[in-house]
Amino acid sequence: MRDELLVKMQHAFPLCERPFEALAQELGRTEEEVLEEVRRLKEEGIIRQTSAIFDTKRLGYDSSLVAFRVPEERIDEAAEIINAHPGVSHNYLRNHAFNIWFTLAVPPDSRLGLLGTVEKLAEAAGAEESIVLPTLKMFKISVKLDTTGKQSKKEKIREKALKPIRMGARHYAAVRELQKDIPIVSEPFADALERLNMGYDELFSLAEEMKEAGVMRRFATILNHRRAGFTANAMSVWDVPEEEAEALGRRIAEFRAVSHCYLRPKYPNWPYNLFAMVHAKSQEACDEIIGEIARETGLQGCGKLYSTREFKKKRLVYFDPAFQRWEEEALSD
Known part of the structure; x- marks a missing residue:
């Protein structure tokens, strides 16, 4: 059962x-x-x-994936500082020079805004470099192991026509x-x-x-992925031509092992724009799935960022007074 x-x-x-x-x-x-x-x-x-x-x-929050490059001796302290923000729902250490990866959301009435909040966090965490990677196009978000x-x-990923709503x-x-x-x-x-x-x-x-x-x-x-037997997850990142990104994103999203698939911006220090999170029961199985994606799509410019530590993973609490308290403290520093 x-x-x-x-x-x-x-x-x-x-x-x-x-x-x-x-x-x-x-x-x-x-x-x-x-x-x-x-x-x-x-x-x-x-x-x-x-x-x-x-x-x-759709609830009015601004959000993004964010990556910091933090000196190794400051990783634990930096993770604690990042985790303290109520809009951080996921925070991982990954095997890359950009080593701390987290998702950040700020409410519609935020005085600092998303970029201002990232700046405050980067300064407090001692990040030597940061990149903000908002979603340009979402192809899939569905963690179903x-x-x-x-x-x-x-x-099959079917786009559903959405009905208008007036939230009261x-x-x-x-x-x-x-x-x-x-x-x-x-x-x-x-x-x-x-x-x-x-x-x-x-x-x-x-x-x-x-x-x-x-x-x-x-x-x-x-x-809990690991306790359910899915001990490996890789953020596969791909350098995709802009004109092919949508078609390729939809194809990659069809892989059941892919839970998230997004188009994000490129930067001079970050050449990848298509992100696909892969979950499997071992690193070898993850590698095999990513290899299959590469063979089917013909893509070659791929990076594999495995999570090596989970610092935080929890559902975002919407309309939480903790957001205002965090900003008041950050603005008073």
Whole structure:
């Protein structure tokens, strides 16, 4: 049951009154069996969190991938400084001269803005060089690890037409609750509904509306890759001609092992513009997938940046007062 359950929870966790009962019915199990298994997976650290995954930019935030070149003797201190920013959700040490890689988001009312925040972090962390790599085009963002080993190597990526939305107070209230990790109980949304003073129908209607507008990507379970058996991940980076970038990005995104695929800017000190994150159960398997991508696309200018340490990985907390507190402190220095 474990592997099938993890696949289902990663793809689309049921938004209903008793979601674990719904999963149990799909798996031919009892609700209590599923609850026990999920609790065990959570205790073992295989499941990180089950919550809504929102589109940062559609909530008005400015965000980017950022890389710092930090002297080796300052790496731990620099990572701690970067991690303290509430808009840093992922932070890794990678095997490159640009050794610290993190994602940064700042809210729409940020006084420093994204670039100002990067400058403050670079100065505090002692970075000798930095690059800001915003998304120019997103081809795929979907971390769904194949824990069964039964899925095909490729998947079709379909662009969904998004419906317009006018976000109101009830939508934002729902965002604040749906972004939280759910408790592993029969009715995990019950406490949220009490805080929101709304019923199941309204909450799930708001969630569906935000999903159709692209504000919410999906409601799903995020795994700890390493504890789930996917011990290697490589950020493969490719030097792609601008006129071919979109076609190549779409082809690379079809590889199931690729969780993220983006077009980003090039710089004199950074020649790569197409990024594809590859997850596998070993470095050899990652290398094999990247080699297959190269053979199928004819691309040669590739770099492979493996993560060697995970400094931080957590969901971004939207509309968190911690953003304002961080900026007030940074501006007072």
